[in-house]
Amino acid sequence: MNNYLNLLIGLAMGLNLIALGSSRLPSLIRAVSAQGIVLGLMPLLLEHHPDWRVLVVVVATVAGKGFVIPWLLRRAMRAATIERELNPLVGFVPSLLLGAGGTIAAVAFARLLPLLPEHAGSLLVPGALASVLTGFILLIGRVKAISQVCGYLILENGIYLFGLLLIRSTPLLVEAGVLLDLTVGVFVIGIIVDRIQRAFDSLDTRKLTVLRE
Amino acid sequence: MIPYLLIIVPLAGAALAVAWPSNRTRPLLLPAVGLGHVGMTFWLFLNPPAVSPASWLAFDPLARAVLPAVSLLFFVCAVYGVTYLRIRQERPNRVFVALLLATLGLLSAGHQARHLGLLWIATEAVTLAAVPLLHFNGTPRAFEATWKYLLVGGTGIALSLLGSFCLGxxxxxxxxxxxxxxxxxxxQGVDLSRPWVLIAWVLLLVGYGTKMGLAPMHTWKPDAYGEASGIVGALLAGGVTTVAFTAILRVRAVVGAAGEGAMADRTLLAIGLFSMVVSALFLLGTRDFKRMLAYSSVEHMGILGIGAAFGKAGVWTALFHVWANSLTKGSLFLSAGNIRRAAGSASMDDVRGMATITPRSVALFITGMFAVTACPPFGPFFSELRLIRVGFTAGHGVATFAFLGCLLFAFFGITRVVFGVADGRPRPATRRVGSSFVESAGVILPPVALLALSLWLGLHTPAVLQDAWSAAVTQLFPTP
Known part of the structure; x- marks a missing residue:
């Protein structure tokens, strides 16, 4: 059981690196969407006898992270008629190296943390840390609004991975809150991206510099 | 039941506002719901209900110690909002009114949340509800401010969720x-796993600290407050930051029970002092009087952080300061909104001599400035004086001197901007714009009321209020 789970987490960590290395926005969005689907399926592996609550979470996560949000992002991308990230603040190779180094550091750091016996062999904690780090690299290192939103999504995915540690003990409330807010958050971000585009004729957040001290 | 009504009534009001057909009469819902909320809050304040320990949501002593201040602030802002939205008749206000009311409901939920997850959901919802409020003006600058608010605030809220999971x-x-x-x-106390508690504390402090606007996570604040209308700025600075602060206090209590209270206090003190230093430096440089209010807010969040770091007496003082700061800052935001509207700009480079164009608002702005920079006899003077005393008694002499130094520099910075805007001869262009702005009772009385409350708080802090703060401290530090 744990092996399959670790395989999926490893896949998600690989998708982090693909996201860091892609310069074209469609492939970035595809990586994020694939990661969403992979994460969404994980509760099925964690729960030996999934009840309806777990199934709701699985369906909602896969639909939200895997399809709805990527669809919104593609729409925003078409509206803005941009295809690729040019001149990022942190280049693609440096960000890949940072991401790879961060992943190794995450695995090393997770060994130091006290874990319950049933979580000891799993990659959940390193996977979560690596995704949070990847999300931050994208948030800080990219300048296009859509890439930053993708970075935010990967950050959220990392947090979701961590939340899986608690899926048995905490009520559904926490998970439902995550899903709802994630969707709404991106939805709002999507609207704003749309507006920014109309107001600035560009999705380059570097041009958002009127308000500067 | 009433604790739930505090949330349901504003949310129902929000739904009603969405359905309300008339743009002209819709703003009247704001003071109507606000008044109901103040009534219920103060009824609960005077007759505190028994709180079942297992409840997820209750008007517990901590909520009792701060929620009435937020409720009062909202009501006064709502009264101001009626006139403000009458002036801004050209813009549809359906979303604006509905979300202001929803924000009140969610703030009530956040203050009363006694569950880690519920607290997070309420904070997240408040964050999202504020987004359309920020770009009410629809200008490119407002969009820019909203984008930064969402990106920085969203990251902060994500980190606080991660912190909540770690604590879980x-x-x-x-x-x-x-x-x-x-x-x-x-x-559970000392049974909590120590390394996870430490990680959780750092993440939650950064996450909720972002919502509070503690430096260095304050970067969204100047933009958002600079572009938002006065009423939204007042509510963000006086209400949303308060929810984040109570969240930090609740988490701090758990960390304290786990035996890491001293470490938590050190980080709070460091981040509080850093916020004060950063804001004092920026206050000396800024040329925009609305951004100045944002940096002043960062400064006061720093003061709250320092207060929370000084143990029981410090937390008591911080709760006092929450009241003093919310009311005073609200008055400043509203009078600054008047001046901004009459002047057509918020920069010292374009605006001067406002004392001749909007004499009443400027008088209020200057009085408010003295109040917020801790001149007697307003509320902030007494709360900060008490904080200094607590600091010296608790043996934090160096920190207290640094605190005093920052207050002094902040005073220089704020007076520089305020008098730069008030004095001199107005430009002809400003005169033309300003002549169309009428200083009616609707835009003058609300800030007067808030200043009066701040004054009353300073001169005569009611015993029942002091008892409420003491009860909250007892809740946060249960063991003697």
Whole structure:
């Protein structure tokens, strides 16, 4: 059981690196969407006898992270008629190296943390840390609004991975809150991206510099 | 029942506002709901209900100590909002009114949340509800401010969720049954897994600190406050930051119960002082009087952080300062909104001589400035004076001197901007714009009321209020 789970987490960590290395926005969005689907399926592996609550979470996560949000992002991308990230603040190779180094550091750091016996062999904690780090690299290192939103999504995915540690003990409330807010958050971000585009004729957040001290 | 009504009534008001057909009469819902909310809050304040320890949501002593201030602030802002939206008749206000009311409901939920997850959901919802409020003006600058608010605020809120999960895992690792109410977390105490508690504290401090606007996570604040209308700025600075502060206090209590209170206090003191230093430096440089208010807000959040770091007496003082700061800052935001509207700009480079164009608003702005920079006899003077005394008694002499130094520099910075805007001869262009702005009772009386409340708080802090703060301190530090 744990092996399959670790395989999926490893896949998600690989998708982090693909996201860091892609310069074209469609492939970035595809990586994020694939990661969403992979994460969404994980509760099925964690729960030996999934009840309806777990199934709701699985369906909602896969639909939200895997399809709805990527669809919104593609729409925003078409509206803005941009295809690729040019001149990022942190280049693609440096960000890949940072991401790879961060992943190794995450695995090393997770060994130091006290874990319950049933979580000891799993990659959940390193996977979560690596995704949070990847999300931050994208948030800080990219300048296009859509890439930053993708970075935010990967950050959220990392947090979701961590939340899986608690899926048995905490009520559904926490998970439902995550899903709802994630969707709404991106939805709002999507609207704003749309507006920014109309107001600035560009999705380059570097041009958002009127308000500067 | 009433604790739930505090949330349901504003949310129902929000739904009503969405359905309300007339753009002209819709703003009247704001003071109507606000008045109901103030009534219920003060009724609960005077007759505190018994709180069941297991409840997820209750008007507990901590909520009792701060929620009435937020409720009062909202009501006064709502009265101001009626006139403000009449002036801004050209813009549809359906979303604006509905979301202001929803914000009140969600703030009530956030203050009363006694469950880690519920607290997070309320904070997240408040964050999202504020987004359309920020770009009410629809200008490119407002969009820019909104984008930054969403990106920085969204990241902060994501980190606080991660922190909540870590705290949950600390409880699970320590043998907990997955009950994440603050009461049960505190009951677990030293059984909580120490490394996870430390990680959780850092993440939650950064996450909720972002919502509070503590430096260095304050970067969204100047933009958002600079572009938002006065009423939204007042509510963000006086209401949303308060929710984040109570969240930090609740988490701090859990960390304290886990035996890491000293470490938590050190980080709070460091981040509080850093916020004060950063804001004092920026206050000396800024040329925009609305951004100045944002930096002043960062400064006061720093003061709250320092207060929270000084143990029981410090937390008591911080709760006092929450009241003093919310009311005073509200008055400043509203009078600054008047001046901004009459002047057509918020920069010292374009605006001067406002004392001749909007004499009443400027008089209020200057009085408010003296109040917020801790001149007697307003509320902030007494809360900060008490904080200094607590600091010296607790043996934090160096920190207290640094605190005093920052206050002094902030005073220089703020007076520089305020008098730069008030004095001199107005430009002809400003005169033309300003002549169309009428200083009616609707835009003058609300800030007067807030200043009067601040004055009353300073001169005569009611005993019942002091008891409420003491009860909140007892809740946060249960062991003697």
């Amino acid at each position: 895992y600390a409880s699970l690792h320590g043998g907990g049954d997955g009950n994440l109410t603050f009461v049960s977390l505190m009951a």
